[in-house]
Amino acid sequence: xxxxxxxxxxxxxxxxxPRPLLVSVLLVVVASVVLVRTLPAMLGLFAFxxxxxxxxxxxxxxxxxxxxxxxxxxAVILVLNALLVPGDALLRIAGHRIFSVQGAHDGVFFALRLxxxxxxxSLLLAATDxxxxxxxxxxxxxxxxxxxxxxxxxxxxxxxxxxxxxxDEIQRVRVAQSFRGGNLRGGMLQxxxxxxxxxxxxxxxxxRRSGELALAVELRDTRHRLVDSIPAPRARAIDIAWLVxxxxxxxxxxxxx
Numbered sequence: 663x664x665x666x667x668x669x670x671x672x673x674x675x676x677x678x679x680p681r682p683l684l685v686s687v688l689l690v691v692v693a694s695v696v697l698v699r700t701l702p703a704m705l706g707l708f709a710f711x712x713x714x715x716x717x718x719x720x721x722x723x724x725x726x727x728x729x730x731x732x733x734x735x736x737a738v739i740l741v742l743n744a745l746l747v748p749g750d751a752l753l754r755i756a757g758h759r760i761f762s763v764q765g766a767h768d769g770v771f772f773a774l775r776l777x778x779x780x781x782x783x784s785l786l787l788a789a790t791d792x793x794x795x796x797x798x799x800x801x802x803x804x805x806x807x808x809x810x811x812x813x814x815x816x817x818x819x820x821x822x823x824x825x826x827x828x829x830d831e832i833q834r835v836r837v838a839q840s841f842r843g844g845n846l847r848g849g850m851l852q853x854x855x856x857x858x859x860x861x862x863x864x865x866x867x868x869x870r871r872s873g874e875l876a877l878a879v880e881l882r883d884t885r886h887r888l889v890d891s892i893p894a895p896r897a898r899a900i901d902i903a904w905l906v907x908x909x910x911x912x913x914x915x916x917x918x919x
Contacts (some may be wrong), residue, residue, distance in 0.1 A: 679897040680790045680798035686908040687782045693912045694778040701767065703918035704774040711781040714904075718789055732780060736773035743769030792822035821903045831867045838863075 690711065698704050716725050744752065749764030786795075796819040803811035 679901050680795045681802055682901040682905040684798060686905050687786045689908055689912050690782045694775050697916040698919050699772050702770055703915040707915045708774045708778050711778050715781055715785055718785060732777050735776060738768035739773045792819045832842050832864055835863050
């Protein structure tokens, strides 16, 4: 499903089998939450994800676009932790602690964790399409429960297919509100008022679009024909090699205690 709006920076590497990529992304996300405990290990995992994304994108602009989208969230996390977490003073103003060393450390750690997870999910969304990912998930779960595999595959297909529609609608609302003076410029209060003007039409359009998508799915009987209409995925050597490399990277960063 194509869209006029780029949701994720484009990548050139498109795996023929999404299952190794999905397993790799799940391993990285779980490792960043459960296994990685130190700042150097999290930094190493984030560097590995950037290298992985660069190898998939094959263009430095892809990494720059990804970092540009991550920086605002990382800055907010860093500032909030430095302000709220108690500890030794990193910055004092008029004798009062403003930023703490422990808070800055935690902020960097959590910002790197967010960067790892967002980079992994961005790679998954940019390197796969709803059809192949739904078929891959179905093949992974069908031995456990065929009915559950069909439901999960259908949910993934609809979820990924709805993202371009929703982003296109945001773009239309942005253009319409800009003609009405509802741009996100000026002071904080003005931006908050403009954002409120955006929320109602975007939510109403999202509900309408979701209803249209659900009706189209039912009329085409996509729920029962989805898996049979998509070719079975076939793993290549490069897909397995990336999975082995991800497992090795997760093991290495998990050993740092």
